[in-house]
Amino acid sequence: MGDAEIDATSPPELSDLPDDFWGDAEVVLPPSKEAISMRVDQDVLEWFRSQGPRYQTRMNAVLRSYMTITKGRSH
Numbered sequence: 593m594g595d596a597e598i599d600a601t602s603p604p605e606l607s608d609l610p611d612d613f614w615g616d617a618e619v620v621l622p623p624s625k626e627a628i629s630m631r632v633d634q635d636v637l638e639w640f641r642s643q644g645p646r647y648q649t650r651m652n653a654v655l656r657s658y659m660t661i662t663k664g665r666s667h
Contacts, residue, residue, distance in 0.1 A: 625652075 599607075632651075640647040 640651050643650060
């Protein structure tokens, strides 16, 4: 992708970034995912689904947030 294509598809709020903004950027690969079967309360699932597409990604984000907050605590 060239600079012209990047400029044409970037949101306006990114147009004023300094030239060196991405200078120290590093590519970070997301963790791999594993398909599982999990039982979830019906009302919880309905609520996440009602939030629109990518509800499973949001459910994963909630679980990751909980994991991050509780990591290192003794059970």
